[in-house]
Amino acid sequence: MSRNAESTAFRSALEVVRGVEPRVADAIAAELADQRESLKLIASENYASPATLLAMGNWFSDKYAEGTVGRRFYAGCQNVDTVEALAAEHARELFGASHAYVQPHSGIDANLVAFWAVLADRVESPALRKAQARQVNDLTEADWFALRRELGNQRMLGMSLDAGGHLTHGFRPNISGKMFDQRSYGTDPATGLIDYDRVAEAAREFKPLILVAGYSAYPRKVNFRIMREIADSVGATFMVDMAHFAGLVAGKVFTGDFDPVPHAHIVTTTTHKSLRGPRGGMVLCGPELADQVDRGCPMVLGGPLPHVMAAKAVALAEARRPDFADYAQRIVDNAQALADGLLRRGATLVTGGTDNHLVLIDVSGYGLTGRQAEQALLDSGIVTNRNSVPQDPNGAWYTSGIRIGTPALTTRGLGATEMDATAELIHTVLSQTTPGTGPDGAPSKAKYVLDPAVAESVGKQAADLLTPFPLYPAVDLG
Numbered sequence: 001m002s003r004n005a006e007s008t009a010f011r012s013a014l015e016v017v018r019g020v021e022p023r024v025a026d027a028i029a030a031e032l033a034d035q036r037e038s039l040k041l042i043a044s045e046n047y048a049s050p051a052t053l054l055a056m057g058n059w060f061s062d063k064y065a066e067g068t069v070g071r072r073f074y075a076g077c078q079n080v081d082t083v084e085a086l087a088a089e090h091a092r093e094l095f096g097a098s099h100a101y102v103q104p105h106s107g108i109d110a111n112l113v114a115f116w117a118v119l120a121d122r123v124e125s126p127a128l129r130k131a132q133a134r135q136v137n138d139l140t141e142a143d144w145f146a147l148r149r150e151l152g153n154q155r156m157l158g159m160s161l162d163a164g165g166h167l168t169h170g171f172r173p174n175i176s177g178k179m180f181d182q183r184s185y186g187t188d189p190a191t192g193l194i195d196y197d198r199v200a201e202a203a204r205e206f207k208p209l210i211l212v213a214g215y216s217a218y219p220r221k222v223n224f225r226i227m228r229e230i231a232d233s234v235g236a237t238f239m240v241d242m243a244h245f246a247g248l249v250a251g252k253v254f255t256g257d258f259d260p261v262p263h264a265h266i267v268t269t270t271t272h273k274s275l276r277g278p279r280g281g282m283v284l285c286g287p288e289l290a291d292q293v294d295r296g297c298p299m300v301l302g303g304p305l306p307h308v309m310a311a312k313a314v315a316l317a318e319a320r321r322p323d324f325a326d327y328a329q330r331i332v333d334n335a336q337a338l339a340d341g342l343l344r345r346g347a348t349l350v351t352g353g354t355d356n357h358l359v360l361i362d363v364s365g366y367g368l369t370g371r372q373a374e375q376a377l378l379d380s381g382i383v384t385n386r387n388s389v390p391q392d393p394n395g396a397w398y399t400s401g402i403r404i405g406t407p408a409l410t411t412r413g414l415g416a417t418e419m420d421a422t423a424e425l426i427h428t429v430l431s432q433t434t435p436g437t438g439p440d441g442a443p444s445k446a447k448y449v450l451d452p453a454v455a456e457s458v459g460k461q462a463a464d465l466l467t468p469f470p471l472y473p474a475v476d477l478g
């Protein structure tokens, strides 16, 4: 697409929206302006390509298409079939998977599909077999009771949230922590690293049906070969949620023992993080689980989002191009440059560095909670999110950490020099912010004090850092 075409496309779309509800058009334009001006360091965010974004704004949004390619519960799905098949083909080729299911609307949905597929495949439930053989009317009340009992209380072992796991890996407030009998493995308190011997021990003791690997806030690689051996040793199904690092797998930065696809029975991901696609999810698996995974809709999911599947096909096609491998490598190079810059200035990093796309700063070293640090950085034009650190004394709301990631800034083109400058800005804000007090004068975990002149100066330097790297340079909304 020519640069001119991109600009015309977005401008025209906004003009049409403005004709109906100008406040929505204004908010869309304001979002672009905000994203252009801020140093976006949220590890799970990125900037999708114009082609990916434009593939979503169309009449595919109007179509119901429950079922799978060629087997729909609705008529007239031939064009949805085309884009769903294309997205799945690109995903299979990109990741070397034998089966790809591209319907999940989000990462949580992808994980629910995977959980269901494993339960349906592994749990011995005669009632479920009858139900799946379309003999639902033959099931008695006692069968249904047995089905619920047999599928419930199955065991899952996943990484704990405060060690960097995801809430869908068995965290109590999430459905995964309620529907499964759940245990967590953490990280070594001394190193912050996964201790595979401890994981093996936990697996031997607990004998999970599903062993889950994957993370949202663990700044290191995971050895999926070892994790698979642990799963095999206790007869568990090995599931990897690669949502955060799918782009690094796609770009062949994570290969061999660190590529989950050859090692896991089932792999889930989102498509919008380091993979740089539209907001959505996806499941990859071998032939053994394919039929169960394909029951995701209507078993677990509502109707698929064909406009998003179209955008997934576009983004996955982009990720198959050679330049994506270069992008993926630069994500990691940038994260390491950022980590080095922070360490040189005295910051404490969980695990002492990174070998993926994210860095976790333990801001208790600055005397702050994660919430105070997050807000002080935001005041200074630096967008991050607070995150628990292992054994966090401040819990999941206030936290003691700030998670930062490089997929978005790398898409903009920033490199090692700018990462060092970013480390300087972050360190300046954190070292000049102090904890505040509540109305009664008591120490507060939320309030903080930062000289507005410092915030303004850092904000200006952050904006200057971004000036040579315009976001969506071809898009001029006028």
Ligand code: DSN
Pocket: 044, 107, 166, 216
């Ligand atoms: N919310 C995502 C993240 O920020 O890591 C994970 O679901």
